[in-house]
Amino acid sequence: MKLLYFAWIRERTGVHEETWPLPKGTATVQDLIARLAERGPGFAHAFADVKQIRAAVNQETAKLDAPVSDGDEVAFFPPMTGG
Amino acid sequence: MKLLYFAWIRERTGVHEETWPLPKGTATVQDLIARLAERGPGFAHAFADVKQIRAAVNQETAKLDAPVSDGDEVAFFPPMTGG
Amino acid sequence: MSVRVQRDDFDVSREMDALLTGRKDIGGVVSFTGLVRDFSDDRNVGALTLEHYPGMTEKALAAIEAEAHERFDIQASLIVHRFGRMEPGERIVLVIAASAHRGEAFRAAEFLMDWLKTKAPFWKSEDTPDGPKWVESRATDDTATERWS
């Protein structure tokens, strides 16, 4: 799957965009966040407060319980501040 | 006094601007309208329906009972349609 | 703060730039441009002619603008109103309101337009297939003015 990180989530993970194999047993956005948080201190810091994290699956805003599968593009970012 | 007429009031009176001596006993805008309506068929037509007439005294919107005196600039016009 | 009554057309960008030049405290600028439409109450309108009351018009616009500054937290504003004959598609009026906060700029611009409709001494005559016709004031404009009182 393709993973993208924006704003302070990008800064904390140190990654903007990467290809990552969907781990077994990862069904939802929330599952994915839990797996990513285990990837090291930067990722743990980035995903420490789930309330501050928003996600998009295939460029559409998605809730924590939205399903994810291996071909997806999943992005993580803080609440948007456009305009 | 200086009298001004705008829009269809100007068209009906046939006058845009004139100097006119304030008739004796004319204390208010309403009095003035009554005197002007006596000046001939054009003026009578212009001032036939007082509800459709708005006035300004010295370039400030004025009600029917507003006082008028001989040095004033008084204007008559339909409801405004700006913007 | 400034108001202008003029025969000539205006340029929105140029007016906005002149109003805001050197300022860095403005977060949002709202502009409203009124245009001549080629229909009005289902009659075809060829052109519009605006008559006004020179002298009083400038005072009325300045009073409307001052009222907007009383009521809303805006840092800059402009009213430009044209008179004379204008074809469909032409610009008639421009209102600009600038504020640190977007809501105030929106509110002030709409207030300025609502008051212009009923408190600025302009009268519109429309060219129609039956000849020129004076535009009557609209009940909806009176309602729009009253909601601010």
Add this chain to the structure above:
Amino acid sequence: MSVRVQRDDFDVSREMDALLTGRKDIGGVVSFTGLVRDFSDDRNVGALTLEHYPGMTEKALAAIEAEAHERFDIQASLIVHRFGRMEPGERIVLVIAASAHRGEAFRAAEFLMDWLKTKAPFWKSEDTPDGPKWVESRATDDTATERWS
């Protein structure tokens, strides 16, 4: 209807003219221009850097614009949103809504701005005396978005 995401500045008059060219059914055009302020929550802000999500941003703006056309009687609209680094006084975002009736144009333009604040994938970083700082989403922006639902 169109949306654009770009690094470069824009010109309000040029965008308005392009949107309305040849049209004679538009009575009012409302524009909102968002600018970089040199203060924000009492911190001094030197410059703003906008990060966005290429691909998703364009889709999100188009969806917001389509929603405005569903909700309001507007005949034309435009959203232009910049990204990258911008100094105080620079233009960030432009929204235009055009309608036969001024109230609809005002309503649509404000709706577009409110939704952009919370539904367009942009993130702002401010230069402050303590270094760059990510702008947090505001409760007032959430409230502004919710009043349309």
